Amino acid sequence: MTTFAPDSILVFLETTLGGEPAKSTAELLGAAAGIGTPVAVIAAEAEHLEALAAHAAQAGAHSVLSAQVDSVVLTAPLADVLQQAYELVQPQAVLLAHSLTSREVAARFAVRHKLALSVDALGVQRDEQGVIASHSIYGGAFATTSAPTFGAPVITVRVGSIEERAQAQELALRALDVAAGDSAEITVQDVSSVQADSARPELRTATKVVSGGRGLGSAEQFELVYQLADALEAGVGASRAAVDAGFIEHAAQVGQTGVAVSPQLYVALGISGAIQHKAGMQTAKTIVAINKDSDAPIFEIADFGIVGDVFKIVPRVISALEARKAQ
Amino acid sequence: MKIAVLIKEVPDTGADRTLNQHTGLADRAASEAVLDEIGERTLEVALKILDSQPETHITVLSMGPETIQATLRKALAMGAAGAIHVSDEQLLGADLMLTAQVLAAALRRDQYDLILTGNMSTDGSAGMLPVMLAELLSLPAATSLSQITITDGVLQGTRELEGATAQVSTPLPAIASITEALPDARFPNFKGIMAAKKKPIEVLSLADLDVEALPADTARSIMLTVNQRPAREAGTIMTDDGQAATALVEFLAKNNLV
């Protein structure tokens, strides 16, 4: 019988629909290693478990608990697995990604165990009394910390917010046998993946992001955003106006009701800088804006701004970048 | 069919929102409180069902301060039949778990076929309440729907996953949460506004719901510290004179960004 370290931090690792480890794996284990001994939980289709466990150990899990599930879409069965792992490990905190799937697993699990939920954390620390989560509220205007009144906190961590990485470990795997729970669940008939171009960095975890707004004018002209992104090796984002106009899919929306990003570089093209857009990007290290309206609010927070036409300036920026690379 | 629509009042995202540095609570004097935009869209989903199935009965439910009553009245004017407002001093600063317990208790008082919520609120960004209710009420939850139809007691929808969409279904009773892809709400008409004056808004306290704010067996999440981040300042802004592109690339190079 394996015993678990008293300072164990249980980390629920999400699996993509294709059976790959989610992008958040390394940062969650990195965050856990900073406050205790990371123990990973994996729930996936049987054929993927072995590779996922090896990856988790490589990313810093001291031990890995794995269980087979029929689908990674429904969250009640995933919560069943986490619940069993929790009872076995008795950890000091439970970490998950603040992604659609993982936050539902967190919520279901916290309700079942009456544990305190800390959501959308940007980091975790420890004080004499236990584990504390830090947050950024109202689009980065406030920094707060939270803790539970008692018990292990269940913390969801914003994807792309943790830079620390854990040391690789030898694989210590243990299979859990989780019986199907009795939660009411929906039926999933059909899953179709939205074609993501894998060549480009993923928006949430990209170190550079180029976003386009209504100023790009049309889906065809939005191509310019992709071109600059590729020249900079950046991920692609958009304003809600650009999403509503159908220039790009909703998953690319940056802001209050979209994705919150904190990259090293954020380039806003033809985006006015409405407060709800800023809520998703104003914690970027460096902000560049190109807009033809000198009064656009985006310039109030830009480190480098150009007042002018994106269709004239961006092609020149791309050539200058290419010229630089060729040197 | 009986539908409950859950709406929430939040600080206006269109203005600077403020937290009180001592209490960690939203500073209600500093920022205007409005109905969370997703709540209007959620109500519209229910109203569309009412349009096609006139025997539908819509109840709007909100936990929050006094000011939400104006919004509940507006929802009644748009076509909701009744409203429930949970209001209690002990709910100031309530965390997600307490909110879920309170809303679940209010929902247990009636038999709803469908409970509709937004996918995420703009002040908490949790995106958790719908499944918390699912656990507490033992109901299936179809979350993050960009399309939703109800026929013969079965809900069908398109669920937006990360990098994929799924066609999902569940028999009623069920919980559904919707995304901002669904349309914005209609405006109330004159007839609706007049009718709303006679419709009830039931106000409930924690005692009415038999919910304890601090039961011994349930951990709460509390805010330890609050700090305002310094505002960002503008840097170099130049008007394009033909040289701006080169200047930008130099700026990026100087900052090790290319």
Ligand SMILES: Cc1cc2nc3c(=O)[nH]c(=O)nc-3n(C[C@H](O)[C@H](O)[C@H](O)COP(=O)(O)OP(=O)(O)OC[C@H]3O[C@@H](n4cnc5c(N)ncnc54)[C@H](O)[C@@H]3O)c2cc1C
């Ligand atoms: C509850 C709520 C939530 C919201 N959530 C979000 C969110 O998550 N994300 C988000 O982005 N928005 C969000 N919004 C919407 C937000 O308020 C703005 O409407 C939106 O961000 C505007 O997008 P935009 O800047 O692309 O468009 P606009 O405000 O129309 O700005 C377009 C800009 O392009 C410039 N332009 C035009 N042509 C050119 C050219 N040729 N060259 C250079 N510049 C040009 C114009 O000068 C203008 O400044 C939300 C709103 C609400 C109420």
Ligand SMILES: Nc1ncnc2c1ncn2[C@@H]1O[C@H](COP(=O)(O)O)[C@@H](O)[C@H]1O
């Ligand atoms: N205090 C509240 N009163 C009524 N409904 C709420 C409340 N808080 C959250 N909700 C509902 O739950 C959804 C998701 O909220 P959240 O989990 O806080 O992001 C919201 O869109 C509302 O429909």
